[in-house]
Amino acid sequence: MRSQTSKVVAPIMAGLLLSLALGGCDAPDVSQLASVPDRLAGLAQGIPDPLAKTGVEEALAARATKSPQVSDAALVTPGTLTVGLKSSSVGIPFCAQLEGGEFVGLDVDLASAVADELGLKVSFVSVPSASGALGKSCDVVMDTRAGDSSSAAAVGGYAQSATAFFHKGQTGVAKVEDLSSKTVGLQDGSVSQKALRSTGLVMEEKTFANLNEAFAALDVGGVDYVLCDAYSGAFLSMGCKDIAFAGTLDAPVTQGIGVLPTNTELQGGIKSALDTLQSNGIEDGIRSRWLGGMPQLGDTSQVREVPAPVQEEPAEEAAPAEAGSNAASV
Structure with a gap:
């Protein structure tokens, strides 16, 4: 089974020039980044790709003929992992939608690899949030934090927000x-x-x-x-x-893959797939494609002893006027 992770990077990313116009949201404005196609083409050709190291190629080949690891009863569409992407609120490097409608990004690559590991096809839909989408329009929602919603259980921890x-x-x-x-x-x-x-x-x-x-x-x-x-x-x-x-x-706050809390079968399958992708180096390869060499974020990556804001002293109240000064004569 062929996933989107196996596609050539440069042709996909070229379409990003036609995509996002983000403002004031702490995300790259891809429409202003004319070097995106050339830069990611260089990444694909000039940097060793962990996806191609010894052992990982065998893992990719083995997944191509893998039988489904999740029953159709646990899926919205039989044989397919339908993935919800928060494309309206989450941008590159997590996800972006090209002019032709195709989704690209770290979330897309990772979800595709998870689907392959589960022996499933993969499809993507845009969702505003996990609430109301899980179990109806999609099976999982990417970029889900624990406690974000009672309608989603966050499985794994593939990214961190900070x-x-x-x-x-x-x-x-x-x-x-x-x-x-x-x-x-x-x-x-x-x-x-x-x-x-x-x-x-x-x-x-x-x-x-x-x-x-x-x-x-x-x-x-x-x-x-x-x-x-x-x-x-x-x-x-x-x-x-x-x-x-x-x-x-x-x-840093951990982000995982959101699954319906009652869908324990799919939760177990997603966790197992993520564990495998972490152990065989495929997740590292996906991260390096979109994040370069930035490490996983945790306690040791935080600047220590950042000072608290200085509290302004309350203004002193003026003393009451005394008789014999500027007080009015009675």
Whole structure:
């Protein structure tokens, strides 16, 4: 069975130039990123692909003839894993819809690999959320956090949501003293800008209309850091020389695959498939295609001891006027 993970990257990504127009949402504006096709073509050709390493090719071939691991009773459409994508609220690198209607992104590649592992075909639908969609229009919903909805059980943890710093040069996770008084590029009005202002970290803000412009400024030394959604930043940093992840501002929140809580058969199948993809290197290959070298995010990837915001002292009340001063004579 042939999944979307096996398609050539460059022709798929060329259509992204016709897709998104994101503003103020901490995500790349792909319509402004003219180098996307060439960049991902280079990734496909010039960087060793973990999907092709010894052992993984055999795993891919074995899945092509695998019998279904989930019964039709657990699926909306027999023999097919129908995947819900939050395409209206989640952008690249997770998912985007091309002009012809085809979905691409990390979520698409991973869901396709999961379906292959389960011996199923795969199809994709756009959904606003897991609520009302699971068990009706789709079997699973990507980018689901535990506790997001009582109508979805989050299985596995293939991604993490966090606000992250990016810096020119491989410096590792930054310290507060590295960041203090430095210039940080931000998308104006973004979630990341609000997150920074909710701390006591003192940095000089330089705002941009979109993240593409912020990363272009970082690339030429116009700012010291960029603060943005971690996965959006990882995607954009692949197109710049020597720009690296420098730590998260907040604690990463795990995102998994949402499944109907009562569909325990499918939950077990999804978990088993994800475990296999993690152990045989296929998940790492998918991550490297869309995120470059950014590691899985956790406690050790967070900037430590970020100061709390300074509380302003309440203004003192004026003392009552005393007789004999400016008080009126009675």
